[in-house]
Amino acid sequence: MIRRLSNALYHWLDDRVEISIVIDFCHRQLTKPVPRHLNWLFSFGTVTLAFFLSQAVSGVFLMIYYEASADTAYESVRYIMEQVRFGWLMRQVHSYGANFMIAFLLLHSVRVFFYGGYKKPRELTWLFGFALLAVTLAFGFTGYLLPWDQLSYWGTTVGTEIAAATPVIGEYLLILLRGGEIISDVTLTRFFMAHVVLLPWVFIGLVAVHLVLIRYKGISPLEGTDVPEKTPEELKKAGGKPFYPQHVMKEAIVVLLVLASMIFMIIYYPLPLHEKADPFNTPVGVRPEWYFLSSYQALKYLPKTIGIIGSGLVVLAICLLPFWDRTPARRPSRRPVATSLGIMFIVLNIVLALLGKISETEMTIMGTRYHFDIYGWPHAIATIEEPAAGPDTGDGGTE
Numbered sequence: 001m002i003r004r005l006s007n008a009l010y011h012w013l014d015d016r017v018e019i020s021i022v023i024d025f026c027h028r029q030l031t032k033p034v035p036r037h038l039n040w041l042f043s044f045g046t047v048t049l050a051f052f053l054s055q056a057v058s059g060v061f062l063m064i065y066y067e068a069s070a071d072t073a074y075e076s077v078r079y080i081m082e083q084v085r086f087g088w089l090m091r092q093v094h095s096y097g098a099n100f101m102i103a104f105l106l107l108h109s110v111r112v113f114f115y116g117g118y119k120k121p122r123e124l125t126w127l128f129g130f131a132l133l134a135v136t137l138a139f140g141f142t143g144y145l146l147p148w149d150q151l152s153y154w155g156t157t158v159g160t161e162i163a164a165a166t167p168v169i170g171e172y173l174l175i176l177l178r179g180g181e182i183i184s185d186v187t188l189t190r191f192f193m194a195h196v197v198l199l200p201w202v203f204i205g206l207v208a209v210h211l212v213l214i215r216y217k218g219i220s221p222l223e224g225t226d227v228p229e230k231t232p233e234e235l236k237k238a239g240g241k242p243f244y245p246q247h248v249m250k251e252a253i254v255v256l257l258v259l260a261s262m263i264f265m266i267i268y269y270p271l272p273l274h275e276k277a278d279p280f281n282t283p284v285g286v287r288p289e290w291y292f293l294s295s296y297q298a299l300k301y302l303p304k305t306i307g308i309i310g311s312g313l314v315v316l317a318i319c320l321l322p323f324w325d326r327t328p329a330r331r332p333s334r335r336p337v338a339t340s341l342g343i344m345f346i347v348l349n350i351v352l353a354l355l356g357k358i359s360e361t362e363m364t365i366m367g368t369r370y371h372f373d374i375y376g377w378p379h380a381i382a383t384i385e386e387p388a389a390g391p392d393t394g395d396g397g398t399e
Contacts, residue, residue: 030244035221038247042219043254044108048136050255051101052203055139058094059196066146068192070185073148074276081273092266098140100262102291105136113321113342116330117220123322125213130319132206135199137291142195144289145188153277154286156191157183162296165304182279222331285360294349297356300375 014020065084067076080087109129112118118126145156160183164174179186241247288296299307317324325338332339355376362371362381369382 029215030248031242032215032218033241034219034243034247036241037222038219038241038250040250040254041111042247043251044104044111046251047104047255047258048101048108049207050259051097051104052207054093054097054259055101056200058090058097061090062094063196068146068189070148070188070277073146073188074273077147077273088270089266092270093262095271096262096266098143099290100258102136102140104258105133106291109133110342110346114332114339115220115222116332116335118322119220119325119328119330120322122213122217122220125210125217126322127319128206128210128213132203132210135203135206139195139199139203140289140291142191142199145183145191146195147273148188148277149274150277150281150283151274153183153279154283155288156187158286158296159288159292162299162304162308165299165308167305167309170308220330287356287359290353290357293356294352297352297359297376300359 010019062080065076065080065087067073077091081091082088084090112126112129141156141159145152160174160177163177164170166173175181177187177190178184179190287293295311298311301307302310327335327338329335358372359374359376360372362369364370365378368380370378371381372378
């Protein structure tokens with residue numbers, strides 16, 4: 001009975017909207033073979049997409065209670081965390097999810113670089129992926145201000161001041177971001193609008209095009225040409241496996257493991273809500289979030305204008321990577337120069353981020369108290385001596 005009803009419904013819909021074409025297309029895409037070298041690292045893009053979906057769901061929930069006003073934003077977030085049932089969980093999922101989403105998109109970009117996935121004929125795939133990274137960072141930057149606490153307020157102040165150092169357009173860019181000379185209610189409204197209205201639709205459009213390009217051109221083989229594995233039949237003969245179920249199962253396992261890790265961190269290391277933003281009380285050691293920390297630290301060692309221009313040139317070089325790296329080799333072992341430069345770039349960013357993290361802090365190392373200046377260099381300020389041992393007053397001895 002149920003089968004007859006489902007068949008009748010299927011034929012009814014197929015006669016009117018031809019859903020058989022869509023079903024056949026989806027089946028061909030799912031069973032399309034992928035190169036044999038696909039491993040667990042190729043799941044990072046799917047993990048990023050999963051976190052975007054979790055951000056969308058948790059964000060809609062938060063929007064029900066959030067009030068985008070400098071007078072009420074902080075109180076509304078506090079109300080969500082303390083009064084709304086499971087509100088604390090939704091806020092933690094959204095906050096942690098933003099960090100996980102950016103982290104895995106960066107890892108996905110690193111994987112594409114080392115596997116040469118940006119090379120001909122996949123230049124457009126790389127460009128749309130680069131645009132997705134830029135939009136994701138914009139998500140993090142605009143959402144960072146919304147809780148309206150001390151950390152987010154002054155972190156945004158620093159971020160917009162860096163934008164103000166841009167040659168020629170810096171002043172106009174500052175006014176565009178802030179809506180005035182200072183961070184105010186207008187800034188919060190602009191960031192909220194961009195975060196929940198503009199950026200999500202831009203991201204969805206870019207993801208759609210990016211996925212279409214990936215499925216149309218296929219996953220790039222590790223060899224320097226697409227010719228040996230050009231068609232699905234030839235790919236299958238070369239050892240390729242169907243996208244479903246082998247690789248889909250890998251991606252599902254990675255997504256579940258990462259989500260479980262996030263839940264673990266939410267339970268044992270919840271992100272706090274700091275004190276309400278106070279424009280007249282600048283906290284010590286103001287710094288942006290970790291994904292901007294290396295760039296922020298690098299600007300400390302150079303004049304702002306030179307630093308901004310240099311950073312822009314680096315970003316432009318990464319964006320146009322497929323057009324100046326035109327060698328056919330994709331395997332990392334056959335690209336020693338590109339692989340070495342990539343490793344150096346990653347190490348440099350990690351070092352800069354660590355220096356930015358410890359700058360303007362104090363810590364004790366091997367009995368000496370150090371103060372780390374804004375450049376991250378240590379300065380000894382005190383030596384902590386071990387207390388001298390007193391005379392033995394015990395009465396356990398014998399005369």
